[in-house]
Amino acid sequence: MSDAILAVPEKIPSRAVELWKSFARNRAALVSSVVLVVLVLLAICASVVAPHDPIEQFRKDILLPPAWLEGGKVAFPLGTDDIGRDILSRLLHGAQLSILIGIIVVTISLVVGCALGLVAAFFGGLIDTAIMRVMDILLVFPGLVLAVVVVAVVGPGLFNAMLAVAIVMMPSFTRLTRASALRELSREYVSASRSAGAGRFHLMVRTVFPNCVAPLIIQATLGFANAILDAAALGFLGLGAQPPTPEWGTMLSGSLAYLQSAWWMVTFPGACILVTVICFNLVGDGLRDALDPKLRR
Amino acid sequence: MKRNRCLVAPIFAAGLFLSAPAVASTLIVCTEGNPDTLSPQYTTSGTTYDVTENIYNKLVMVERGGAAIVPGLAETWTASPDAKVFEFKLRKGVKWQSNKTFTPTRDMNADDVIFTFERQGNRDHPFHKVGGAAYATYENVLAGKIAKLEKVDDYTVRFTLNVPTAAFVGSLSDGSFAIMSAEHADKMLKAGTPDQIDTAPVGTGPFSLVRFQRDTEVRMKKFPGYWGNATPDMAAKVDNVVYLIAPEPSVRIAKLKAGECHIARYPNMPDFETIKADPKLELVQGPVADMSYITFKLKEKPFSDKRVREALAHAIDLEAINKAVFFPGSKTTGSLVPPTLWGRNDELKPRAYDPEKAKALLAEAGYPEGFTTDLWAMPIARPYMPNGRRAAEMIQADWAKIGVKAKIVTYEWGEYIKRIRNREASVGMTGGMWDFPDPGHSITGRWTCVEGKPRPNNTPDWCNADFQKEMDAASQISDQEQRAKHYRKAQEIWLADIPGVLLGNGAKFEAARREVKDFKVQPFGGTPLYGVSLAD
Numbered sequence: 001m002s003d004a005i006l007a008v009p010e011k012i013p014s015r016a017v018e019l020w021k022s023f024a025r026n027r028a029a030l031v032s033s034v035v036l037v038v039l040v041l042l043a044i045c046a047s048v049v050a051p052h053d054p055i056e057q058f059r060k061d062i063l064l065p066p067a068w069l070e071g072g073k074v075a076f077p078l079g080t081d082d083i084g085r086d087i088l089s090r091l092l093h094g095a096q097l098s099i100l101i102g103i104i105v106v107t108i109s110l111v112v113g114c115a116l117g118l119v120a121a122f123f124g125g126l127i128d129t130a131i132m133r134v135m136d137i138l139l140v141f142p143g144l145v146l147a148v149v150v151v152a153v154v155g156p157g158l159f160n161a162m163l164a165v166a167i168v169m170m171p172s173f174t175r176l177t178r179a180s181a182l183r184e185l186s187r188e189y190v191s192a193s194r195s196a197g198a199g200r201f202h203l204m205v206r207t208v209f210p211n212c213v214a215p216l217i218i219q220a221t222l223g224f225a226n227a228i229l230d231a232a233a234l235g236f237l238g239l240g241a242q243p244p245t246p247e248w249g250t251m252l253s254g255s256l257a258y259l260q261s262a263w264w265m266v267t268f269p270g271a272c273i274l275v276t277v278i279c280f281n282l283v284g285d286g287l288r289d290a291l292d293p294k295l296r297r
Numbered sequence: 298m299k300r301n302r303c304l305v306a307p308i309f310a311a312g313l314f315l316s317a318p319a320v321a322s323t324l325i326v327c328t329e330g331n332p333d334t335l336s337p338q339y340t341t342s343g344t345t346y347d348v349t350e351n352i353y354n355k356l357v358m359v360e361r362g363g364a365a366i367v368p369g370l371a372e373t374w375t376a377s378p379d380a381k382v383f384e385f386k387l388r389k390g391v392k393w394q395s396n397k398t399f400t401p402t403r404d405m406n407a408d409d410v411i412f413t414f415e416r417q418g419n420r421d422h423p424f425h426k427v428g429g430a431a432y433a434t435y436e437n438v439l440a441g442k443i444a445k446l447e448k449v450d451d452y453t454v455r456f457t458l459n460v461p462t463a464a465f466v467g468s469l470s471d472g473s474f475a476i477m478s479a480e481h482a483d484k485m486l487k488a489g490t491p492d493q494i495d496t497a498p499v500g501t502g503p504f505s506l507v508r509f510q511r512d513t514e515v516r517m518k519k520f521p522g523y524w525g526n527a528t529p530d531m532a533a534k535v536d537n538v539v540y541l542i543a544p545e546p547s548v549r550i551a552k553l554k555a556g557e558c559h560i561a562r563y564p565n566m567p568d569f570e571t572i573k574a575d576p577k578l579e580l581v582q583g584p585v586a587d588m589s590y591i592t593f594k595l596k597e598k599p600f601s602d603k604r605v606r607e608a609l610a611h612a613i614d615l616e617a618i619n620k621a622v623f624f625p626g627s628k629t630t631g632s633l634v635p636p637t638l639w640g641r642n643d644e645l646k647p648r649a650y651d652p653e654k655a656k657a658l659l660a661e662a663g664y665p666e667g668f669t670t671d672l673w674a675m676p677i678a679r680p681y682m683p684n685g686r687r688a689a690e691m692i693q694a695d696w697a698k699i700g701v702k703a704k705i706v707t708y709e710w711g712e713y714i715k716r717i718r719n720r721e722a723s724v725g726m727t728g729g730m731w732d733f734p735d736p737g738h739s740i741t742g743r744w745t746c747v748e749g750k751p752r753p754n755n756t757p758d759w760c761n762a763d764f765q766k767e768m769d770a771a772s773q774i775s776d777q778e779q780r781a782k783h784y785r786k787a788q789e790i791w792l793a794d795i796p797g798v799l800l801g802n803g804a805k806f807e808a809a810r811r812e813v814k815d816f817k818v819q820p821f822g823g824t825p826l827y828g829v830s831l832a833d
Contacts, residue, residue, distance in 0.1 A: 055694065056694075057690075057691065057694050059614070059617045059620075059621065062620075062621050063567075082567070082621060082684075082687060083621050083622075083687055083690060083691055083694075084621070238676075238707060242704065242705060243686070243689070243690050243693065243705045244690055244693060244694065254686065254687070256545060256547055257545075257546055257547050257565040257567055257568075257684070258547075258565075258567045259547045259551075260547060260550065260551075260567070260568055260571050261567035261568060261570060261571060262567060
């Protein structure tokens with residue numbers, strides 16, 4: 001009996017190692033993160049890796065099928081589009097753009113969303129009500145519709161599209177931050193910190209916020225996927241990236257006419273969007289399992 | 298007992314529903330966009346004519362699938378030797394359609410013809426301002442020409458013109474000169490809803506409007522009183538016509554394959570092979586009288602400088618665009634008049650692709666580094682421009698080589714036309730089809746001015762006195778040889794001054810299911826659906 005009580009583990013694993021172990025146990029998440037790392041590397045090195053300039057038109061080589069099919073050329077591994085641009089090069093540069101979109105959108109909505117959420121939680125009363133009702137109003141509209149409205153107001157273009165998607169995603173961050181902050185505020189350590197004389201700002205940023213981070217990381221990862229998907233949707237509607245910028249959604253919409261006759265023009269950008277979004281979602285799921293102690297047990 | 302009845306009723310109903318299509322034949326056409334209005338007088342859009350052509354009739358019509366003028370609501374006509382007085386004998390016993398708010402009490406007569414033309418031409422007519430008074434076709438074709446329009450008797454009207462107009466009878470076959478009911482107009486005015494004459498059309502044609510649901514469908518049903526039902530080629534041979542609005546060409550083809558529609562308008566070039574390979578489908582081809590071009594905003598720098606325009610023209614690889622974007626069999630052109638019509642100047646060639654020369658010209662004009670402009674791309678496929686966006690991307694790449702950075706701008710089709718007509722584009726992509734078989738028609742509307750004021754569709758605001766002189770001369774004489782001579786000279790002037798760049802002349806294709814019988818590609822104006830039938 002007493003032996004069992006005394007059996008203390010030799011070494012308590014650090015939090016990070018423990019997290020990694022529990023994350024690595026999720027195969028899908030692990031594979032997905034590897035895919036994402038490769039994708040990010042490819043995107044960063046796009047101008048080196050890509051065989052051609054993504055906007056150069058090889059007018060003698062229009063609508064070439066992928067290299068392994070009859071009529072394909074090795075110079076264009078995934079074929080060319082209807083005005084002779086190399087699809088592989090466009091996809092690689094498109095990856096750059098999509099990942100950039102993800103980062104910028106998530107950063108904007110995360111920063112603004114968290115700030116608003118914390119303010120709402122700490123100040124309460126009228127400020128809280130005002131912020132949260134505005135967020136509720138934003139949540140009422142379907143995401144894409146709201147994004148289209150925002151783009152219609154500020155004009156089409158890649159940056160405006162990102163802004164639109166960021167606005168769409170903001171409420172989820174705000175609500176999440178506010179909820180976690182309210183929960184933490186009732187804890188003893190916050191009261192202790194407050195009675196020790198910590199100011200409101202210190203409490204907000206140094207005491208409470210670090211303890212709200214876990215759900216935000218998950219939301220950010222999932223948001224990344226949504227951002228790419230929404231930006232692609234806006235691109236598809238002609239409201240996002242403007243030609244000749246290679247962007248996955250725009251590539252899709254431009255090639256829709258070739259669905260039946262030149263499948264490679266539609267399939268590859270579609271597959272890229274699919275794989276990236278699935279990977280981000282799986283990584284997000286994996287992170288949630290690892291970070292949420294309740295689910296872990 | 299009770300339970301039994303409950304079971305039988307739905308089965309019986311389902312049986313009725315299933316057998317219904319066999320009784321009433323419905324011809325479904327997958328079309329590319331919304332009609333911009335339901336009034337033939339207020340449009341120049343082929344999509345709209347496709348609808349109005351089947352609701353209304355004109356005094357004279359173009360034969361189906363051809364270029365000959367045939368009798369419509371006028372049975373016969375005579376022209377004075379000086380081509381200034383035209384008398385039309387109207388068909389008797391032509392019935393008007395009715396709708397929820399209107400039931401006709403009389404047949405079509407001279408009053409309706411006079412109402413139709415007076416409304417568009419007479420600024421003091423009570424209906425002139427209804428709907429906005431922007432009668433683009435009338436302005437282009439007839440404005441200022443009609444000195445007097447008289448009712449000789451109930452079934453005879455006489456037009457007296459200011460200037461001899463050789464193409465007058467032919468021009469009345471334009472879709473916009475569809476005869477509208479004067480009685481309907483009177484009733485609607487009395488009811489306080491005059492705009493109904495444009496929104497709830499009442500015609501004499503083979504089909505009457507059931508409903509128009511934006512972005513979804515235009516539904517029409519056979520009009521039993523239609524006068525043409527007695528003539529085999531003119532008769533309505535299906536009970537209902539539905540235009541399904543499907544802006545995406547591949548969606549139209551997919552629907553065609555699935556049997557959701559019988560005719561798919563404007564199939565995409567990439568799908569031609571698939572259509573030919575499918576035993577259930579047919580690719581119908583026909584000639585087309587078209588003009589496809591980009592325009593320059595001549596009032597603004599840098600386009601006011603002819604050297605800049607010439608440079609931009611030299612920088613476009615037209616051959617490549619024709620090959621990649623246009624339909625098979627299309628050719629580059631330097632003449633405004635298409636090969637299907639007389640009066641074409643075959644000696645004119647487009648400017649050769651020569652980026653070096655273009656650069657030199659730009660430098661000479663003071664833009665050695667190029668400049669930034671917008672470039673408008675048509676959002677939908679038309680026979681004269683199958684893929685505007687791709688064409689724009691090719692021009693963008695070509696111009697980038699001489700330092701001209703073009704930003705591609707595009708809008709939904711209705712909005713696009715509106716903004717192009719508002720002169721918002723620096724470089725606008727547009728084009729058109731001839732609505733009736735006379736070489737002067739489309740050119741007059743798109744490149745001439747009235748008393749120094751550009752016509753609505755003359756979007757680059759190009760008023761050239763020499764060109765105008767030739768065009769006016771050609772329209773006022775009746776000798777075809779002489780007219781052709783003037784048109785050829787006019788085309789030369791146009792090419793020399795470069796108000797725009799012609800992109801090519803195309804052909805027209807439609808896709809249909811095999812069970813569609815006797816469907817013909819229409820080279821001019823809207824596509825009529827009378828005479829078309831469905832095999833079982």
